Amino acid sequence: MFWVDEYGRSVRGPIGRYGGPRRLTTLAMVVVPTALMALVLLNPFSSTDSENSVPSLGPTAPVTHAPVVRSAKPARAERTPYYRSCAEVRAAGKAPLRRGEPGYSRALDPDGDGVACERGRS
Known part of the structure; x- marks a missing residue:
């Protein structure tokens, strides 16, 4: 010391x-x-060869995967309906349209409250 x-x-x-x-x-x-x-x-706890890192419990069946099916043409996305007037919206049975719904446009909502083709409006 x-x-x-x-x-x-x-x-x-x-x-x-x-x-x-x-x-x-x-x-x-x-x-x-x-x-x-x-x-x-x-x-010491990792290995570069993943097959050798797990002990084998005996023979196993080979893993088969389901075949990937690809269509010739990709699926078409549905078109968003476009309405020129509230009369078309009512004829389609979609009135009133709210902001975010398919077919809503600012042109159909004159007061800008987020609801187009409201009852009592043109």
């Missing part, structure tokens, strides 16, 4: 008899970071 008290006895630190770290604490401060660095650098 490097530190001594006023009587010449060795002590554990500059503060006195109770000042320095215990031997077990010092050992832990060295061993734990060293073990963590070894785990990071050596990486």
Whole structure:
């Protein structure tokens, strides 16, 4: 030990008899970071070959996947209806149209409240 008290006895630190770290604490401060660095650098828990990382339980049947069926033409998206007047909207049975619904347009909503072709309006 490097530190001594006023009587010449060795002590554990500059503060006195109770000042320095215990031997077990010092050992832990060295061993734990060293073990963590070894785990990071050596990486024993991962493998580059995924087939060899899982133990085999015996012969298994080959995995078959369902065939991918592709159509010649992609499916067409439904067209959003376009109405020129509220009379067309009423004839289609869609009145009143609210903002965000298919067919709504600002031209059909003269007061701008978000509801087109309201009852009592043109």
